[in-house]
Amino acid sequence: MPTMDEYAKQPREARLQRLTRTAEQLAAAIAGQGDATLSRRPDAKNWAAKEIVCHLRDVEESFGGRFEQILAMDTDPRLGAANADRLAEERQYLRNDTAEALTAFRRRRQETLEFFGKLTSGQWDKGGIHPVRGRITLDGFLTLMAWHDDNHLDQLARALQGRA
Amino acid sequence: MPFSYYARLTRAQQAIYRKSDEVGEVRLPRPALLQPAVTALAAALATENRGQVQRATERLVGGLTEALGVPAVQVEVLAARPHAKWGELHGLYTVERGRPPRIQLWMRTAKQRRVVAFRTYLRTLLHEVGHHLDYALLRLRDSYHTEGFYRRESSLFHQLVAEPRGPGLTVDAWFRRPADERLARLASTPGRVAHALEGRSPRALARRPAATAWAPVEIVCHLRDVDETFGERVAAILAMDEPALPRVGPADRWAAERQYLRHDAALALAHFRRRRGESLEALVSASPADWQRGGEHPVRGRLSIDMLVALMAWHDDNHLDQLTRALEGRP
Numbered sequence: 001m002p003t004m005d006e007y008a009k010q011p012r013e014a015r016l017q018r019l020t021r022t023a024e025q026l027a028a029a030i031a032g033q034g035d036a037t038l039s040r041r042p043d044a045k046n047w048a049a050k051e052i053v054c055h056l057r058d059v060e061e062s063f064g065g066r067f068e069q070i071l072a073m074d075t076d077p078r079l080g081a082a083n084a085d086r087l088a089e090e091r092q093y094l095r096n097d098t099a100e101a102l103t104a105f106r107r108r109r110q111e112t113l114e115f116f117g118k119l120t121s122g123q124w125d126k127g128g129i130h131p132v133r134g135r136i137t138l139d140g141f142l143t144l145m146a147w148h149d150d151n152h153l154d155q156l157a158r159a160l161q162g163r164a
Numbered sequence: 165m166p167f168s169y170y171a172r173l174t175r176a177q178q179a180i181y182r183k184s185d186e187v188g189e190v191r192l193p194r195p196a197l198l199q200p201a202v203t204a205l206a207a208a209l210a211t212e213n214r215g216q217v218q219r220a221t222e223r224l225v226g227g228l229t230e231a232l233g234v235p236a237v238q239v240e241v242l243a244a245r246p247h248a249k250w251g252e253l254h255g256l257y258t259v260e261r262g263r264p265p266r267i268q269l270w271m272r273t274a275k276q277r278r279v280v281a282f283r284t285y286l287r288t289l290l291h292e293v294g295h296h297l298d299y300a301l302l303r304l305r306d307s308y309h310t311e312g313f314y315r316r317e318s319s320l321f322h323q324l325v326a327e328p329r330g331p332g333l334t335v336d337a338w339f340r341r342p343a344d345e346r347l348a349r350l351a352s353t354p355g356r357v358a359h360a361l362e363g364r365s366p367r368a369l370a371r372r373p374a375a376t377a378w379a380p381v382e383i384v385c386h387l388r389d390v391d392e393t394f395g396e397r398v399a400a401i402l403a404m405d406e407p408a409l410p411r412v413g414p415a416d417r418w419a420a421e422r423q424y425l426r427h428d429a430a431l432a433l434a435h436f437r438r439r440r441g442e443s444l445e446a447l448v449s450a451s452p453a454d455w456q457r458g459g460e461h462p463v464r465g466r467l468s469i470d471m472l473v474a475l476m477a478w479h480d481d482n483h484l485d486q487l488t489r490a491l492e493g494r495p
Contacts, residue, residue: 072462
């Protein structure tokens with residue numbers, strides 16, 4: 001699994017390709033799994049498979065909001081901090097249907113890819129101030145998303161095996 | 165879908181329960197005739213004088229029993245509600261052999277000893293009258309808290325209190341209200357939602373009044389998620405100079421994507437309450453100058469914190485009204 005730095009060195013097209021594959025990889029991973037398996041947390045702190053899919057769905061929306069803000073402003077916006085565990089609890093991920101969550105993720109991801117597809121070369125360098133990572137350009141966000149997808153696909157495979 | 169205690173009832177009791185559940189309305193022949201008694205009760209509560217509240221309550225209850233052609237019921241208004249670990253007692257209806265039926269109502273809260281709000285008091289009164297009507301009008305041998313019972317209580321309430329259709333105040337009207345009043349409005353919403361949901365089954369809360377109109381649980385989830393966005397917008401405005409405020413939702417997309425219909429309403433309300441508490445804390449900590457700071461919304465244009473608070477007060481009104489309708493099966 002490439003690190004963020006390794007992804008950053010990859011051509012933009014390769015990183016975009018990474019993003020196009022994720023929905024199918026998620027679908028393949030959860031295919032044939034019952035709701036009990038998808039809802040089982042490997043331990044008290046680690047997410048169940050369906051929580052990971054819901055997280056990807058909601059983060060995709062959150063990325064979209066950040067990108068819109070970055071494009072709309074002349075200066076780098078200060079991006080808010082997200083608390084993924086809090087959202088998992090508040091939005092009751094464990095009560096969600098995994099297949100429906102995946103469908104919603106697929107649609108959101110398609111919109112992200114369309115957004116990236118329309119960016120001019122100058123816009124890829126626009127950025128915002130991330131509360132933890134500092135300044136990130138839209139190109140940097142593409143890198144982050146590729147790595148983030150890998151990370152959660154790996155976590156999903158472990159969760160389905162009952163491993164944290 | 166009956167409430168869970170239904171399973172513990174005997175067959176005879178279950179038959180009574182089902183009969184109660186079937187009747188969703190008590191229609192008053194001419195509700196306008198009771199309006200003066202309703203207004204007098206609101207005025208009596210405002211005086212905080214127990215004697216006046218006693219007389220006004222007797223007048224209204226007498227008017228109700230007369231209008232419905234059922235035997236009279238005694239009324240006793242008491243001061244502070246009794247309370248214990250289980251909560252506070254708001255009202256009580258008792259029938260004892262050889263004695264006339266009696267309604268007892270408490271007009272002050274247990275701990276703060278504040279006079280109960282008019283609508284809450286009227287709701288309690290109609291709840292107890294509802295028990296009397298179960299025996300005297302519907303001829304039931306017992307009076308259970310069924311969904312039908314709560315719908316009957318609501319039907320009486322709405323005949324006596326004219327509800328504004330749609331939001332009570334416009335956003336601009338809220339904007340002209342003092343900040344304290346708007347904050348008080350925001351602070352009261354979780355409690356009002358809790359009151360509306362009280363005693364409702366998960367099935368009732370997940371029932372949409374029409375294919376395209378939200379069920380009660382969806383409205384609560386919406387309030388919770390909008391408050392998250394509200395907090396983020398206030399934080400962005402305070403952290404940046406005139407930031408762009410990204411559009412969110414749309415709300416129907418959130419409801420579908422986040423699968424609101426599968427959520428637990430009580431849990432959603434608890435999280436809404438927490439989010440709302442955080443929002444209020446941020447607003448109270450902000451200075452008057454901070455309230456004039458703003459951001460650019462892609463559709464609404466510039467929004468100051470001052471205006472956002474007015475928007476939220478209007479938004480609360482709007483969805484509380486929608487919640488009331490949804491609980492009555494109206495879109």
